[in-house]
Amino acid sequence: MSAAVRKLVDVLDGAAGRHISVLGVSGTRLLLGFVGFMYYASQYGDRRYLFGPDGVLPWGEFTSKVHEAGTFSLYTVSNSGAWFEFVFHAGMLAALAVTLGVGGRLGLAVHWVFLWSVYQRQPVLLDGGDNLAYLVIPMLLLTRCYDRFAISGGFAKKVSSRVPSVLRSLSAPLHNLGVVAIALQICLVYVVSGLCKVQGKMWQDGTALFYILRVSEFSLPGVSDLVYENDLLVFLGTYSTTIFLVYFPLGVLVPQLRPWAAVASIGFHVSIGVLMGLTGFALTMVACDLIFLSGALGVAMAKTAPLVRRLQSYGRPGRGRPEKLPGAATAAVGKENVPEKV
Amino acid sequence: MALLVGAALLGLHFIAASFSQMPLNPVKLRHWDKVSGYLDPYFTQNWMLFAPDPLSDNRGILARAKCADGSTTEYYDVTTKYVEQAQNSRFFPSRMSRLVTGNVQQINGGDPVLTRLREAEKEKKKKEIPLMPFEKTSQEEAVRFLSRYSLTQMPGVCGGKPDQVQVRVYVQELPPWSKRKDPKAEDKVSVQDLKWLKAGSLL
Known part of the structure; x- marks a missing residue:
C-alpha cells in the first residue's frame, strides 16, 4: 500500500472513530437554545398581537400563506386562543430544555x-x-451536542446502552459530519456576505459603517454617534469587516489561526449586538463560532474548574466533590486539544 | 463507508446552498428552479446581510383615518414608538419595529431579475415594465398589513370607529458622508401615499 493511500485511510479511520469538537457543539446547542428561548421571552408581552389568532396577521391569511409555501406551522392547527397559548408556551419550554441540556436530541428536534x-x-x-x-x-441533531454543558439524564444513558453496536459505530462519523456541516455553513455565511459587501459602493468607499449606524432602527443613541463621527473608526470598521468576512475560511483551515478567527468573529458580533441592537443575530453567530473553540473552551474550563470546586465545597462544607473529577476533566481537555480536522 | 456517503451528500447540499447565493448569472438563471426546488423552504438562506448597499435611510409610516361623518384626521406617527423601544434595550430588544420596516421593504423591493430588467429599460428610456401578478399580490399584502397595523396603533381614532385608513410611507435620507460636517445639510424626505382602505375589510 502506498504511503499516500495509507495516510488517507488513517485520516478516514480517525474521522470515523474520534468525536471532534464535542465541547464546542455542546456550547452551540446551549447558546442556540438560549437565543430560541429569548425569542419567546422578549416578545412575551406582545405574543397575542404578533402571533395570536386575532393578532396583527389574521389567522386565515397566515394559514393560507403557510399552505402556499408548502410548509407547516403548529399554529395553523386551530384558531382557538387556548391552542395558541399552549403551542407558544410549549415552544418556550422546549427551548428552555435545549438550553439546560434536558431531553437529548429528540428534545432538540421538538x-x-x-x-x-x-x-x-x-x-x-x-x-x-x-x-x-x-x-x-x-445539523446539530447529528452531533453529540448533549455530551457537555448538560444536566445528564439517566434515561438517555439507559437508551444509549441499548442501541445496537452497528448503529453505535455510526455515532462518530455522523457527529463529525454534523460538525463539518456547521463549519461549512458558517463559512458560507461569512464569505457570501463578505463578497457581497466587496461589490457595494459604500463598502468600497470605506463609509458603510457611517451610513448603517445612523439608521435609527440600528443605532444606540450616545454611543453610535461616537463611532460614526470618527472618520478613522468608520474606515477601520468598514474595511476590517469585509476583510474578516472574506478571509474567515482561511483562518479556520489553518489550525493555528482557528481560535483567533473564532475570537475575532465573536468580538465582531458582540459589537454588532451592542451597537445595532441585534442580540439574537449576534449570539446565533457566536454560537456557531464555538465549534472552532472546543480546545480553548476546554482549557478555560480546566482553569476555572478548581475555582468552581472550591466555591462549591465552600457552600457545602463537608460535601466536597470526589477527587476523581479533576483527573477526568483534564483528560477530557487533553482529548479536545488534539488538532482537529474541521 | 457511512462517512464517505455522508460527506458526498453534504458536498452536494453545500453546492446547492452556494449556488443559491451566487450573484445573478446565466447558469443560475437556467437552473434556479431545480435548486430552489430542493432548498425551499427548509434550507432557504440569504446572506446578503447589509450588502451590497447597506440600509442608509430611515423608513417608516404615518397613518390617518376617515371617520363615518366624512372628516379626515391628522397623521399619526405609528413608527417611532417601537424604534425607540428597540433603541432603549440592548438585551434582545423588541422586534415590533420590523413590522413596519419589513413591510415597507416588501412594497418597494422585489425580484432581482425584474429589477435588472427595469433598470435596463429605464436607461433605454423605454416604457416601464408593468408589475407581474406575483409582485402585485405581494405589494397588496404589504399594504393591507401596514393599514391593519396602523389601525391597531391608533385605537381611539374617530371615537374608535374609523371608516377608512390611509398609510403614508416616508423615506428620510440623511446627509451623505461628504456633508457630514456641514451644519446646513438637511435630511431629504420623500413620501408615498398608499390607497385608502376600508377598515372593515382589513379585520
Whole structure:
C-alpha cells in the first residue's frame, strides 16, 4: 500500500472513530437554545398581537400563506386562543430544555418544530440569525451536542446502552459530519456576505459603517454617534469587516489561526449586538463560532474548574466533590486539544 | 463507508446552498428552479446581510383615518414608538419595529431579475415594465398589513370607529458622508401615499 493511500485511510479511520469538537457543539446547542428561548421571552408581552389568532396577521391569511409555501406551522392547527397559548408556551419550554441540556436530541428536534412554527407565524420579524438557527439545528441533531454543558439524564444513558453496536459505530462519523456541516455553513455565511459587501459602493468607499449606524432602527443613541463621527473608526470598521468576512475560511483551515478567527468573529458580533441592537443575530453567530473553540473552551474550563470546586465545597462544607473529577476533566481537555480536522 | 456517503451528500447540499447565493448569472438563471426546488423552504438562506448597499435611510409610516361623518384626521406617527423601544434595550430588544420596516421593504423591493430588467429599460428610456401578478399580490399584502397595523396603533381614532385608513410611507435620507460636517445639510424626505382602505375589510 502506498504511503499516500495509507495516510488517507488513517485520516478516514480517525474521522470515523474520534468525536471532534464535542465541547464546542455542546456550547452551540446551549447558546442556540438560549437565543430560541429569548425569542419567546422578549416578545412575551406582545405574543397575542404578533402571533395570536386575532393578532396583527389574521389567522386565515397566515394559514393560507403557510399552505402556499408548502410548509407547516403548529399554529395553523386551530384558531382557538387556548391552542395558541399552549403551542407558544410549549415552544418556550422546549427551548428552555435545549438550553439546560434536558431531553437529548429528540428534545432538540421538538424545539426545531416549535421554532419553525413560530417563525412562520410572523416571518417579517426574522433576520439572518433566525435563518442560521433553523439551518444549523438539524445539523446539530447529528452531533453529540448533549455530551457537555448538560444536566445528564439517566434515561438517555439507559437508551444509549441499548442501541445496537452497528448503529453505535455510526455515532462518530455522523457527529463529525454534523460538525463539518456547521463549519461549512458558517463559512458560507461569512464569505457570501463578505463578497457581497466587496461589490457595494459604500463598502468600497470605506463609509458603510457611517451610513448603517445612523439608521435609527440600528443605532444606540450616545454611543453610535461616537463611532460614526470618527472618520478613522468608520474606515477601520468598514474595511476590517469585509476583510474578516472574506478571509474567515482561511483562518479556520489553518489550525493555528482557528481560535483567533473564532475570537475575532465573536468580538465582531458582540459589537454588532451592542451597537445595532441585534442580540439574537449576534449570539446565533457566536454560537456557531464555538465549534472552532472546543480546545480553548476546554482549557478555560480546566482553569476555572478548581475555582468552581472550591466555591462549591465552600457552600457545602463537608460535601466536597470526589477527587476523581479533576483527573477526568483534564483528560477530557487533553482529548479536545488534539488538532482537529474541521 | 457511512462517512464517505455522508460527506458526498453534504458536498452536494453545500453546492446547492452556494449556488443559491451566487450573484445573478446565466447558469443560475437556467437552473434556479431545480435548486430552489430542493432548498425551499427548509434550507432557504440569504446572506446578503447589509450588502451590497447597506440600509442608509430611515423608513417608516404615518397613518390617518376617515371617520363615518366624512372628516379626515391628522397623521399619526405609528413608527417611532417601537424604534425607540428597540433603541432603549440592548438585551434582545423588541422586534415590533420590523413590522413596519419589513413591510415597507416588501412594497418597494422585489425580484432581482425584474429589477435588472427595469433598470435596463429605464436607461433605454423605454416604457416601464408593468408589475407581474406575483409582485402585485405581494405589494397588496404589504399594504393591507401596514393599514391593519396602523389601525391597531391608533385605537381611539374617530371615537374608535374609523371608516377608512390611509398609510403614508416616508423615506428620510440623511446627509451623505461628504456633508457630514456641514451644519446646513438637511435630511431629504420623500413620501408615498398608499390607497385608502376600508377598515372593515382589513379585520
